[in-house]
Amino acid sequence: MQLTFLGTGAGEGxxxxxxxxxxxxxxxxxxxxxxxxxxxxVIDGQLMLDIGPMGFLNAARFQVDLTQAGMLxxxxxxxxxxxxYHLHWxxxxxxxxxxxxxxxxxxxGPRFTNVPELHIYGxxxxxxxxxxxxDDFSRMKASFTRIREGETFTDNGYTVTPVRGNHxxxxxxHSYIIQKAGKTMMYALDSGIFDGDMLELVGRYxxxxxxxxxxxxxxxxxxxxxxxxxxxxMAAFYREHDCLKxxxxxxxxxxxxxxxxxxxxYETIVAQEGMELAYDGLTVEI
Numbered sequence: 001m002q003l004t005f006l007g008t009g010a011g012e013g014x015x016x017x018x019x020x021x022x023x024x025x026x027x028x029x030x031x032x033x034x035x036x037x038x039x040x041x042v043i044d045g046q047l048m049l050d051i052g053p054m055g056f057l058n059a060a061r062f063q064v065d066l067t068q069a070g071m072l073x074x075x076x077x078x079x080x081x082x083x084x085y086h087l088h089w090x091x092x093x094x095x096x097x098x099x100x101x102x103x104x105x106x107x108x109g110p111r112f113t114n115v116p117e118l119h120i121y122g123x124x125x126x127x128x129x130x131x132x133x134x135d136d137f138s139r140m141k142a143s144f145t146r147i148r149e150g151e152t153f154t155d156n157g158y159t160v161t162p163v164r165g166n167h168x169x170x171x172x173x174h175s176y177i178i179q180k181a182g183k184t185m186m187y188a189l190d191s192g193i194f195d196g197d198m199l200e201l202v203g204r205y206x207x208x209x210x211x212x213x214x215x216x217x218x219x220x221x222x223x224x225x226x227x228x229x230x231x232x233x234m235a236a237f238y239r240e241h242d243c244l245k246x247x248x249x250x251x252x253x254x255x256x257x258x259x260x261x262x263x264x265x266y267e268t269i270v271a272q273e274g275m276e277l278a279y280d281g282l283t284v285e286i
Contacts, residue, residue: 001043001185002284003041005281006054006064006280007039007054008282009255009280013038014035014257015027015034015257021257036280037054042064045064046071046158048073050075051082058280058281061281067113071158073121074126076125076174077128084133090140090141092108093107097114115141117142117143120145121144147162149162149164149198150163150201158178158179158180161177162175162176163186164198166191167190167191183209185208185210188213192226193230211253214253216260218259218260228269235250250276251277
């Protein structure tokens, strides 16, 4: 599997929209890895992880083609992770797809090329958010399946196990254990520390890659998010339960500008704890 981070920031991205604190000021001045869009990612160009406001823009920046993705796993319906209107742009006039582009322009769009069916997976909260903002999935060549924690499903060669997180309220957010071709990764954003039953579940696996949220950084853990101390506790859990395969990397994403120093500063602090700091555009071979 090949994982590409299309965004590694928290709700407002990095720098903060209306903030001139030292972190935000430094990020604006220096750019590069210090600039973060809303968190989302894609595996093999096929499996999208969340569909936030900036994901497609960053995909174009990093030359990642999302048009052939056939799966979308949504962690939860907060707007930095789920921007339903992006799905609206999949609507097309199917009768026009076979016409030359010059003729298509005079027909109904906005999509003028064929795409695979998009299988969308999420919890009941995600389903409610999508149903209130979108009219007809069939017009978008998409379908929705509700997930439940601990219930494994397979699609397009991927095996996925949802894990209930501790964010906002029980059942509001889910992380995902994703397996393919003998490789296993954990994608845990807006998760908080898992409850005991979920810790028992994630402790059954051995991982080639773990992605954790590091939202509140050097501050304390609160609001259903993870800070660096919580990241260290979870990393210790994985090590103590023999969950890390040789060479397994632990990457932090979903960074808030107000509690996580800019990448240039924070990556050294994170590295001292045996973890790495992800950044927009980072590609990892699993």
